[in-house]
Amino acid sequence: MTFTSIRSRLMIFLLLLIVPVLGGIYWFVERENLRYTDQTINSYLDIGTQVFDFSVTEHKNTLITISNALTRDWGFRNAFGAADPITIKDAALNLLARSNNAADMMLITDIQGEVIIDTLDQGFSQLPEQWELILDQAVEHPDGFADRILSINDVPYQVTVIPLFLPTPVAWIFAGFPLDERFVEQIKQSTASDVSIMHVQSAADSAPVSKVIASSLSPADRSLLRTGLNQEVVGQTQRLRMSTEEYGTQVRILADNPVSGEQILAVIQRSYQENEENLNVLRGRLFDFSLAVVCLSLVAVVLLARGFTSPVLKLATRVARIESGDFGPAGRDEIVRGEDEVARLADSIEQMATGLAEKERVRDLLGKVVSHEIAEELLSKRIELGGEEKPVSILFADIKGFTALSEQLAPTEVLRLLNACLERFCHAVEQNGGVVDKFMGDALMAIFGAPIGHPQDSLRAVRTLLAIRDEMPEINRVVASSGHQLEVRLGLHTGQVVAGNMGSASRMNYTVIGDGVNLAARLEALTRVYGVISLVSEYTRNSLGEADDLFVWREIDTVRVFGKQQAVRIYEVVANRDECTQAELQALAQYHAALALYRSRQWDAALDILRELYSVAPDPLYLVYIDRIDQIRHTADADWDAVFVPASK
Numbered sequence: 242m243t244f245t246s247i248r249s250r251l252m253i254f255l256l257l258l259i260v261p262v263l264g265g266i267y268w269f270v271e272r273e274n275l276r277y278t279d280q281t282i283n284s285y286l287d288i289g290t291q292v293f294d295f296s297v298t299e300h301k302n303t304l305i306t307i308s309n310a311l312t313r314d315w316g317f318r319n320a321f322g323a324a325d326p327i328t329i330k331d332a333a334l335n336l337l338a339r340s341n342n343a344a345d346m347m348l349i350t351d352i353q354g355e356v357i358i359d360t361l362d363q364g365f366s367q368l369p370e371q372w373e374l375i376l377d378q379a380v381e382h383p384d385g386f387a388d389r390i391l392s393i394n395d396v397p398y399q400v401t402v403i404p405l406f407l408p409t410p411v412a413w414i415f416a417g418f419p420l421d422e423r424f425v426e427q428i429k430q431s432t433a434s435d436v437s438i439m440h441v442q443s444a445a446d447s448a449p450v451s452k453v454i455a456s457s458l459s460p461a462d463r464s465l466l467r468t469g470l471n472q473e474v475v476g477q478t479q480r481l482r483m484s485t486e487e488y489g490t491q492v493r494i495l496a497d498n499p500v501s502g503e504q505i506l507a508v509i510q511r512s513y514q515e516n517e518e519n520l521n522v523l524r525g526r527l528f529d530f531s532l533a534v535v536c537l538s539l540v541a542v543v544l545l546a547r548g549f550t551s552p553v554l555k556l557a558t559r560v561a562r563i564e565s566g567d568f569g570p571a572g573r574d575e576i577v578r579g580e581d582e583v584a585r586l587a588d589s590i591e592q593m594a595t596g597l598a599e600k601e602r603v604r605d606l607l608g609k610v611v612s613h614e615i616a617e618e619l620l621s622k623r624i625e626l627g628g629e630e631k632p633v634s635i636l637f638a639d640i641k642g643f644t645a646l647s648e649q650l651a652p653t654e655v656l657r658l659l660n661a662c663l664e665r666f667c668h669a670v671e672q673n674g675g676v677v678d679k680f681m682g683d684a685l686m687a688i689f690g691a692p693i694g695h696p697q698d699s700l701r702a703v704r705t706l707l708a709i710r711d712e713m714p715e716i717n718r719v720v721a722s723s724g725h726q727l728e729v730r731l732g733l734h735t736g737q738v739v740a741g742n743m744g745s746a747s748r749m750n751y752t753v754i755g756d757g758v759n760l761a762a763r764l765e766a767l768t769r770v771y772g773v774i775s776l777v778s779e780y781t782r783n784s785l786g787e788a789d790d791l792f793v794w795r796e797i798d799t800v801r802v803f804g805k806q807q808a809v810r811i812y813e814v815v816a817n818r819d820e821c822t823q824a825e826l827q828a829l830a831q832y833h834a835a836l837a838l839y840r841s842r843q844w845d846a847a848l849d850i851l852r853e854l855y856s857v858a859p860d861p862l863y864l865v866y867i868d869r870i871d872q873i874r875h876t877a878d879a880d881w882d883a884v885f886v887p888a889s890k
Contacts, residue, residue: 256535263531282489282511283478289434289509290491296428297399297420301388303343304401304416311336311347311414312405322407330358346398348372348415349405357412361393371498375402376413385410390496390505396421397438397454397495397505420495420507422455429457435488435510437466438495443502458510459484466508486514559590628741628754633690634702634733634781635758636675637765638666638709641728643683646720659683662716662727669708673701678752684765688753691740699735699784703792703814706731706775731775732765735784756805763802764811767887771797771813772861779810793821795829796836797862800885808884828854832863839866840883844874 311317311333320328333347337360349358354368354376368376371391379387385404390397398417405412418424425436437456443449449472453463462483469481474492481490488510496505570591640662647655663685667677670687674695678686687705689698709729717726736757743752764776776797782789793815801808815821815829831850838847848870855863873881 259535263534266531278513279478279489282513285432285434285511286478286489286491286509289428289432289436289511290493292432293428293436293493293507293509296424296431300343300399300418301401303340304388304399304418305386305403307336307340307344308347308401308403308414308416312403318407321405321412326357330360333358333360343418344416345419346393346415346417348417350413350415352404352410352412354413363394371501371503372415374498375400375415379404379413390420391417392440392496392503392505393417393419395440395452395454397440420455425455425457433511435512437463437508437510439467439470439506439508441472441504441506443504456508470508472504472506481510486512488512563590563593628739628743630737631691631694631740631753632698632735632784633688633738633740633753633757634699634735634784635738635753635761636670636687636689636702636705637684637732637761638687639684639730639765641730641769642725643727646725646727649725658720661719665712665716666709669705669712673705673708674698675701675705679750686758686761688740691738691753692751697785697788699781700788700791702733702735702781703777703785706733706777706814707817710774729774730765730768732761732763732768733775733781734761734764734778735781736760736778759804760802760809763887767800767802767811770887771865773797773813775814777812777814779812782812791818792816793818793826793829796833798885799883800887802887808882828858835866839870842877842881844870 314332314336317329317332320332329349333349337344337347347358347360348356350356350368354373356365356367359365375387375389375391378389379385379402386402388399388401391400392398397420399420400415400417402413402415404410405414420438425438428434428436435457437458438454440452440454441449442452451467451470451472453467456463456466458466465483466481470490470492471479472492475494476491479490479492481488489512491509493507493509494504495507496503498504640659643655643659646658650658662683663680666685670677670685673689675687675689676691678688687702689695689702689705695701709731713727713729720727734757736755738753738755738757740753741751743750743754760778764778768774768776777794782794785791795813795815797811797813799808799810815825821829831854835847835850835854838844838850848867851863851867851870854860855867869885
């Protein structure tokens with residue numbers, strides 16, 4: 242399949258049309274899926290955050306409930322009233338044990354903040370600074386309640402505080418729940434999101450130090466979380482690449498102590514892997530769909546192109562046959578059936594073929610009557626009388642000896658031999674781009690430059706003249722059985738003529754007329770006077786330009802033919818220059834010297850050369866000038882101009 246065929250171009254066009262569309266669809270779906278994935282992850286993270294907040298709130302409420310239960314306990318109140326720390330601690334521990342792990346620690350202080358009971362045995366008698374913050378918060382609250390996330394032994398605790406009334410406030414009861422590994426695992430089981438609790442310690446002179454306190458992540462991912470998390474992005478989702486997966490990550494600040502530079506962060510994370518797996522499935526299905534669309538489209542294009550190109554190929558075959566000149570009826574493999582545009586085109590082509598066949602038949606018949614050039618001229622233009630002036634070269638060729646031949650042979654044989662001669666002459670004319678204008682018995686007239694001109698028509702005419710001359714030996718071999726020898730006489734002139742259709746509206750003939758035609762005919766007739774085969778006017782030589790040097794010329798004479806006042810110099814084409822021997826060129830130079838002596842009235846000197854030349858080569862032209870000098874040397878007057886005037890037309 243080449244890319245120049247209609248089928249291949251249709252396929253390429255379809256691919257160029259479908260692929261961008263499918264690519265656009267794929268891009269749009271990919272973008273929407275990614276947006277949906279981000280929205281989904283954000284939703285999951287929001288749910289995780291809400292569950293986290295709900296769990297913290299629930300634990301806070303549980304801690305308050307436990308603390309209130311302790312304040313209502315009769316034994317505890319009596320032990321506190323009796324200032325019995327052992328009984329107070331036992332009551333607190335018993336309550337923690339009954340809380341089903343809802344609380345992990347209790348700390349009881351007096352109203353001034355001195356530690357009475359500490360279930361964790363942290364070893365301090367006075368509340369640390371961060372505990373005083375929650376206590377200050379409780380003092381300011383109308384109900385004496387406060388809660389806060391505090392770090393106890395590097396473990397973040399959800400801590401609540403309520404007062405103990407006996408009946409006036411006498412103590413503060415602190416209860417706490419650790420945000421530890423157990424807590425984050427519970428959140429993960431509820432939300433399928435990973436939860437991490439981080440401790441961040443900032444210092445003015447150093448970078449913040451992060452520590453993962455509790456997390457549902459693997460140890461490797463905890464390290465990546467500590468180093469890769471952007472802690473300053475709070476409340477917004479950030480993508481964080483862990484060891485094997487990418488996570489959507491949100492950060493919440495649980496506790497912030499600007500004085501100490503301490504922060505406790507909750508990090509909620511959701512893996513993209515589940516969504517990516519679903520997205521990959523969708524991508525695969527979309528790819529399969531796209532591939533199926535492309536394949537089906539290509540099959541459709543092939544079928545469509547086959548249905549379209551098949552009749553087109555038939556038309557191409559038919560047109561190629563018409564182009565080669567075969568206008569016959571369409572073959573079985575060239576018939577296009579149907580009522581569509583291609584079928585109508587096929588009908589038009591058949592009508593064209595019929596018209597061309599008829600025109601070709603007319604052209605063929607016309608070409609047998611006139612030349613093909615004239616036939617084309619007549620067929621291509623509106624046929625009407627009239628003509629136009631054109632510079633042309635006119636060649637007359639006459640066969641000498643046919644009259645005597647026709648007296649001895651049957652007319653049919655004479656016609657056969659005449660046609661054989663003229664056919665060779667016509668071939669020479671047409672080979673050189675000339676047109677046979679007419680036949681005149683055993684003579685023909687050819688023109689070069691009409692109806693269609695060619696470069697160097699005069700050069701073509703001279704070459705035709707030589708070609709006809711060179712055909713005579715072969716022609717004489719044809720007629721040798723009759724015992725006769727034929728000769729050809731040629732006259733060539735170049736000049737302005739009128740070329741066009743002559744005659745009447747009912748019968749006309751394309752030809753050329755003018756003084757130039759008459760002069761060419763006179764030159765052919767003068768060949769008998771000088772005993773030469775051809776005569777060419779000086780106008781033809783002058784029109785050759787540089788091509789004149791291609792030939793060897795012999796100047797014959799200066800003549801004033803009948804009906805013309807101006808004399809014309811005439812020449813004989815001896816041969817192509819590369820065909821002449823050195824001896825022939827020397828003899829030609831001697832002749833031209835004798836001709837110059839003749840024109841300067843140096844009769845004796847001219848005769849000496851001419852007689853010497855004749856003794857070596859008995860050329861009839863030498864005798865013509867020998868006889869002419871003998872006649873005029875005593876009669877030439879002072880006005881003699883060396884111009885020969887023929888005695889007849």
